[in-house]
Amino acid sequence: MKVLTAYYPDRKFPAFSVTGRNCRQRCSHCRGRFLKGMIPVTPEDLVSTAEKYYNQGAEGFLLSGGCDEHGRVPVMPFLNAIKKIKAETNLKINIHTGFLSRPEALELISAGIDCFSIDIVQDREVIKKCLNLDVSPHKYEETLEALEGSAKIVPHVCTGLQSAEGEQKSLELISKFEVSSIAVLGLIPARDSECSERMISFVSEAVKTGRPVTIGCMRPRGNVPLEISCVEAGASAMAAPNHKTLEILKERGWTVIEKSECCALF
Numbered sequence: 001m002k003v004l005t006a007y008y009p010d011r012k013f014p015a016f017s018v019t020g021r022n023c024r025q026r027c028s029h030c031r032g033r034f035l036k037g038m039i040p041v042t043p044e045d046l047v048s049t050a051e052k053y054y055n056q057g058a059e060g061f062l063l064s065g066g067c068d069e070h071g072r073v074p075v076m077p078f079l080n081a082i083k084k085i086k087a088e089t090n091l092k093i094n095i096h097t098g099f100l101s102r103p104e105a106l107e108l109i110s111a112g113i114d115c116f117s118i119d120i121v122q123d124r125e126v127i128k129k130c131l132n133l134d135v136s137p138h139k140y141e142e143t144l145e146a147l148e149g150s151a152k153i154v155p156h157v158c159t160g161l162q163s164a165e166g167e168q169k170s171l172e173l174i175s176k177f178e179v180s181s182i183a184v185l186g187l188i189p190a191r192d193s194e195c196s197e198r199m200i201s202f203v204s205e206a207v208k209t210g211r212p213v214t215i216g217c218m219r220p221r222g223n224v225p226l227e228i229s230c231v232e233a234g235a236s237a238m239a240a241p242n243h244k245t246l247e248i249l250k251e252r253g254w255t256v257i258e259k260s261e262c263c264a265l266f
Helices: 033-037 048-054 076-088 100-113 124-129 139-147 165-173 192-208 224-232 243-251
Strands: 004-006 015-017 060-064 094-097 115-119 152-160 184-185 212-214 237-239 256-261
Touching: 004 076, 004 243, 015 048, 015 115, 033 212, 048 060, 060 076, 076 094, 076 100, 076 237, 100 139, 139 165, 152 165, 152 192, 165 192, 184 192, 192 212, 212 224, 243 256
Parallel strands: 004 237, 004 256, 015 060, 060 094, 094 115, 115 152, 152 184, 184 212, 212 237
Antiparallel strands: none
8 A cells, every 4th residue: 555644743743943043053055044934942931832832732843943063952951841841741742953962862862752853964075064063974873872762763864965975874874773764855945956866866765774764844845746756766754745746646546644743753
């Protein structure tokens, strides 16, 4: 049976930013623009903000934000708030942390985090010149090692950002770990048709690892042929697919299941 799970988070799975619109890292492909669509929170108001959405029918939320100059999202000051939310509600929490140490990871795991979304880059030049980080590609492996034993680890790879070799090395790294799925993103704006071809090719390769592959929300939107090609290449889930994409897939025999949460929870 051919099945695609389509995720439409909306207000049932809002995105919170622990840094507001601020990001020290200022990656060249983002410059903090993705933070503009997130709801700013502080350690003092996260609980009340989460409870407000919970009372309105929310099923969970993404806790993310801008990175500091070391590639870390400052989520640890929110630890007590996370514990309180998990103790008092049924909200699921997907967290984007950047780099983590093992002690930090263990604290977040014990607090009840449901899913860890981790960006993976293995191209040295991109890490230095695009992400503005003075770290080795091994730093990403250290974070995956730190998270071993967590409920869900979901590596994210942005196709088109790094070289084809960097994408392949990212997949080789991910293959060493027990991850629940692989989220594939696409560079915005896509430079040319090669970016779409790379995304489809990466999905095909990622599927061979035996892990489920999802198409994340950060990608060029409205490209129905690309969305269909990614599904036909083996993607099991997609964030906010175009409704035309779903119509075509249903005509081709796919069953579509719709959920109101983050695709990382697949």
